Amino acid sequence: MHTTDKKLRKEMLRKMLLIRAFEEEAEKLFMRNLVHGTMHLSIGEEAVPVGAIFALHKSDYISSTHRGHGHMIAKDGDIKKMFAEFLGKETGYCHGRGGSMHIADFKLGNLGATGIVGAGIPIATGAALAVKMRRENNVVLCFFGDGAANEGTFYESLNMATIWTLPEVFLCENNQYAMSSPARKFIPTPNVADRAAAFGIPGVAIDGMDVIAVYETVKAAVERARSGNGPTLIEAKTYRFKGHSKSDKNLYRTKEEIEMWKKKDPIMLFKNRLQEIGELSEEEFQKLKEDIDKEIEGGVKFAMESPEPPVDSLTKYVYAEEGEEK
Amino acid sequence: MHTTDKKLRKEMLRKMLLIRAFEEEAEKLFMRNLVHGTMHLSIGEEAVPVGAIFALHKSDYISSTHRGHGHMIAKDGDIKKMFAEFLGKETGYCHGRGGSMHIADFKLGNLGATGIVGAGIPIATGAALAVKMRRENNVVLCFFGDGAANEGTFYESLNMATIWTLPEVFLCENNQYAMSSPARKFIPTPNVADRAAAFGIPGVAIDGMDVIAVYETVKAAVERARSGNGPTLIEAKTYRFKGHSKSDKNLYRTKEEIEMWKKKDPIMLFKNRLQEIGELSEEEFQKLKEDIDKEIEGGVKFAMESPEPPVDSLTKYVYAEEGEEK
Amino acid sequence: MSIITYKEAVRQAIVEKMREDKSVFLMGEDIGVYGGAFGISMGMLEEFGSERILETPMSEASFTGVGIGAAVLGMRPIVEIMFADFLTFSADQFTNQAAKLRYMTGGQVKIPLVIRAPEGSGTGAAAQHSQNVEAWFLNIPGIKIVAPSNACDAKGLLKSSIEDDNPILFLEHKLLYNTKGEVPEEEYRVPIGKSKIVKEGTDITIVAASIMVKRSLEAVNLLKGIRPEIIDIRTIKPLDTEPIIRSIKKTHRLLVVYEGCLTGGIGGEIIASIAESEAFLYLDAPIFRLGGTDVPIPYNRNLEKHSVPQPESIAKKITEIVEEKWYA
C-alpha cells in the first residue's frame, strides 16, 4: 500500500471500474447480436491488468491475449476504438479486420493479442530482445494464461529470455481454467510459478484479486528486468466470473465455486479498502461510476454511428506497400 | 555394483565394446565413401544405452534418436541389418529407405529414431499411453539429448506423462553439446534434470560414463514407472568423442577438453574396474574383442554383398495397403 | 433412412466405432464435460470414461505426437484439434513423423491415426480461427485428406477413416455442423478416394468439396438456362479424377470452386491433373477456378462474406464461363 499514493490508488480503482463497465456493456452489445463472432470477458480479473500495467512506464510494452480488453484499457486504450472494433467498424482499432480477439495499439505499446494461445509469448520475447539490442530502457510485460503455460512456446521463450537476460516480465493470469480445463488437473505442481525453477529464475505466485499485491510484485520484477537482471515469472491467481466465451455452459464448475470467488471481487475489495482508510466517500465512488457510464455511453454511440469498412478495401493491409508509412 | 552379477557385467562390457567397434567400422565405411549422407557417432557415450537398456525387460520399449546406433545394439539389434541400412541395401532394417538416422526394430521394441530433434519425445509418450491403456506391464524408455531438452515437445510431453502418470522414463543423454551449442550456455541451470521440478517429478543427474550408475538409476526409475508411480527425468552426463557429424570441424571445443573426457572413457573405466575385482583377465578381454571383430566383419560382408532396392520399388511403404500385414 | 445433422453424423461415427473397437479413442482439448468447442463429444465422457475420452493440456504439438505413438502400438486414436487453424502446431508431428515413419522404417509400422479438425469461415472468428486448410498438407505423401459436404458422407467417411491404417486429416466444416441430411439406418461406409456426382448437368462441370458443394448447389437456382454438373470430390487426397474427366468429356467446361485462398489452394492441383489428362482435348473453354480472396479472413461480417465464394459469385462465374465472357 505504502508504495502507492492516494491519487494512484484512486486511478487504479477508476480503471478497474472502467474495465468492468466496458465489458458489461460489451456483453450487452453481444446479447443484442451486434457483435459478430466470439468474445472473451475478463470480468473478475481486473486487478491483474491494472496492478501490473500501473507498475510500468508509459514507454514500456505489453503483449496481450484473447482475453485482453483489460490490458488495452489499463494501457490507456481508447474505448471508442475498442467498441468500434467489436462492431467491425472502419473506425475500430483494426479497421474492423480483427475484432475483440486482436485489439492492439502499437503506439501505446500494446503489441497486440493473438488468438493462438501461447503464440504471443515468443513475440513478446522478441520485442524484449529488440529493446535490449537498441539499448532502450524499456521492459516488455507478457500476459498469458494458465492454459498457455502448457504450450511449448512458454518454456522455450522463458529459456531464451533467461539465457539472454532480456528485460521481460512473464505474467500468468491464472484464472483457474483453460476453457473448461482446470489448472489443478493440467498443471501438476501447486503453482505455474513453480516452473521458473526449470530456468533458475524467480517465480512468484500472488493473489491476483489484490490490485496492490499485483502492483508491488510486478513493480519489483520490472525494476529487476530494467536493471539488466533478466526475467521473472509471476503468477497472479484470479478467477473468471463469466463463461469462457459465448459457447460456454459452465458445466465444468459449480455455482458454489463461482460464488466463493465472487466474494473476492477485486473491485469490491479495493473499494472497501479505500473506504476503510477514508480515502473514498460513497459520493466520490458514485461520481466515478457516473463519469464512467458517460464515457461508456459515448464510446458505444461513436461505434454505432461509425461506418463499416468499404467492401473494396477487403485486401487493404495484407501486405506493407513499398515506401508506405507504418 | 551389487545390483549386477558377473555374467551381466561381462555382457555389459561386451555390448559397449560391440557398439564401439560397430561405430568405428561405420566411420571407416563412411571415410571410404560407401555411406551416402550423414552419420552421427556416439563413441564415448556407450555406457548410457547399455546401462539403461540392461535395466529394461525385453518387452519394454525404447525410443531412439539421430545418434541411435548404441540404442539399437543395446536392444539386441542385428548389426548385419544396420550395416546393410548404412549402405542403403534392400536387406537393411529399413530396406534402404531410412539410413543411419532412422534405424528401428519395432519387433525388438525400438520404436525408431527421428531426425527431427525432440520429435521422438511425444511419440514415446504416446507409446507409454498405449501401454497404460492396454494394461501392459511394460515401460517406455525415451532417449533424447541436451539440445532436444530445449524443444517445446520435451516439456509438453513431460507434463502429459506426469498428469497421466505414464510408465515412462525420460533419459537425457547430455553429451555437453547440441551440435556446436554448449549445454552450459543454452541450459541456464546446472542440470537438465533440474527441469523435473517444473512438473514435480524426480529429476536425477548422474555420471553417464559409469555404466553401473546408469544401470542402477534407470532400474529404479523403471521400477517406479512400472509400479504405476509415473515418470522420472534422468540426465546422464557424457561426452561425444567424435564430431557431431561429417561436417563438424570441432571449432567449438578445445583439444584439452576432449582429452580430459577421453580419460573417462566408459569402456576403459569399466574394463579396469572388472579387472581390479579380478573378474576379467586380459585373455578374456582379448577374446571378447576378437569375437566382436569377427561379428563386425561378418556384418560388413553381409551388407556389402546385399542387393540394392529395385528402383521400381521406390513408392513401396508410402501407404499401408488394405489388409496387408504389419 | 433417418435425417440427422452433420454434427450428429460425426458424433455417431465416433461413438459407434468406439463401441465396436476398444482400440479406438478420442483425445483433445475440452472434449469432456464441455463436449468439445463444437459439442461433438457431448455425452461421450459419460459413456466411455476419461481414459477413452482423453482430455489433453494445451499442447497440440505434442499431443498430436502422443496420438502417433499410441497408433504405433496398435491403438486407433482420433485426435481432435479444436480449430483447423491450430494444425500449424501439429505440422511437424503430422507431416514429418506420421506421414513418414512407415516409409523411413521400410514398412515396419502402420499409423492408424485420424486428426479431426473443424475448418472454415463465416463465424466472425477472424483470421486465426476461420481458415480453410484443405490445401495445407496436400504436398505431403503418406497422408490422406478428407472433407465431407453432408451428413451421410461425414458418417461414412469418418468410419472409413478410423478403419484406415494411414494418417488421415478429417476436415469438418463449421457451417455444415447444423445442416441436416439423410443417413442410412444400417451400417455403411463411404470409401476414401471416391468423388461423386451430386447433380447431373450438361453445360459445365463444377468441382468442389465441403461447404462449396452446398454453395454450388445453391448457385444452381440462381442460374438462367444453364445446367451445370456438380462433382463432390469428398477426398482431397488422394484425388479421384476419373469422374471429373468423364464429366468434362460431356460438358466441355470446368470450374473448380473452393473456400481456401485462391493462390496455392486445392484448385491448382485439381486443374493441373485435368489439364494434363486427355480431358484437356475436350475443353471448349479455359479452365477456371473460383477460390477465396488472398486475404486473412477479416472479422467484419460483410468483408468476411465477400472474402470467400458465395452462391451469387459462383453463379456469376458459371454464367461468364458458359457465355464465354472469359476476359471481360
Next chain:
Amino acid sequence: MSIITYKEAVRQAIVEKMREDKSVFLMGEDIGVYGGAFGISMGMLEEFGSERILETPMSEASFTGVGIGAAVLGMRPIVEIMFADFLTFSADQFTNQAAKLRYMTGGQVKIPLVIRAPEGSGTGAAAQHSQNVEAWFLNIPGIKIVAPSNACDAKGLLKSSIEDDNPILFLEHKLLYNTKGEVPEEEYRVPIGKSKIVKEGTDITIVAASIMVKRSLEAVNLLKGIRPEIIDIRTIKPLDTEPIIRSIKKTHRLLVVYEGCLTGGIGGEIIASIAESEAFLYLDAPIFRLGGTDVPIPYNRNLEKHSVPQPESIAKKITEIVEEKWYA
C-alpha cells in the same frame, strides 16, 4: 563481374546488409563458430559479434516468433532454419502470426522478417532433411516466397528480401550452394516477383525455379532438334505469370518442372494460373508437369535420384510433349 558460389552470394548479401543497416541481424542454430550447418555464416561472428550473430537454443517454434517480435519493434531479423524441413516448427509463427499480424491489426505494424532455409534432396539425408518446401506455404496470404537458381539472383534477391517490409521465406537449395556464377561487382538488386527467361526458345515453354532451372538447362543438351524456352520464376509467391503467358503465345506448349512432390506442388498453382489466362487459347498441347514422385525422400542414393526430376527425365518429358506422345 566476379565469379562466386551461390553460397558466397548468400553470405555477401547478409554481410553487406548488416554493415549497411544496424537493424539487420542473423539468428539461428550453430551460426557462430560453427558457421551454420552449411557454412553460410562462417566468419560473421568475428565481424559482428554474438549479439548480431545470435545463436539460439533448439527452439525453432519460438525463435521464429522472437524474430517476429523483434521485427515488430523495427529490427530486420534474418532467421536461419537449419533445414527447410524444420519449418514445420515455424509454421504457426510464420503463417498465423507473421503473415496475419499486420492485417488483423488494421495495418498498424510491418513485419520485415526473412526466414532463410536450405531445401532439397540429393544429399542422402533421407525423408526429414531433404524436402523441397516451395509449395508448403503457398496458400498463405501475407507472405512472400523466393527460391533463387543462381548466385547472381541469390545475392540480389536476398538483399531485396531483407529490405522488404513483409515476412519472406527465402529458400536456398543445398545442391546449388557450391555452383558458381557471375555476380556484378557494384551494388544491385533483383526485384521480388519478377520471373526471367533464362533461355530463348520456340518449341515449348519450360517453367522452373531453383535447382530445376539448372537441371532444365542441362536437359537442353540432351534434346534432339527441340528448342525449349526456359523461364526461371525466381519468386514462387507472388507469381509473375506475364512472361510465361507471352512465351506460350510463341511456343504453344507448357511444361512445369519442380522438385517438390507432384501432388500439391508448385506446378498446380502455375498451371492453374495459365489455364485460366488467355494463354490457354494459344495452347497446342495439354499442359504438363514433371514433379517429384509422391514419396518421402528415400535414403538409398539411387532411389533418391529417381524420386525427383533429373536432366534425363526432363528431356524425355519435353520430347514426349513436343512429339505429341501425350498418353503413350
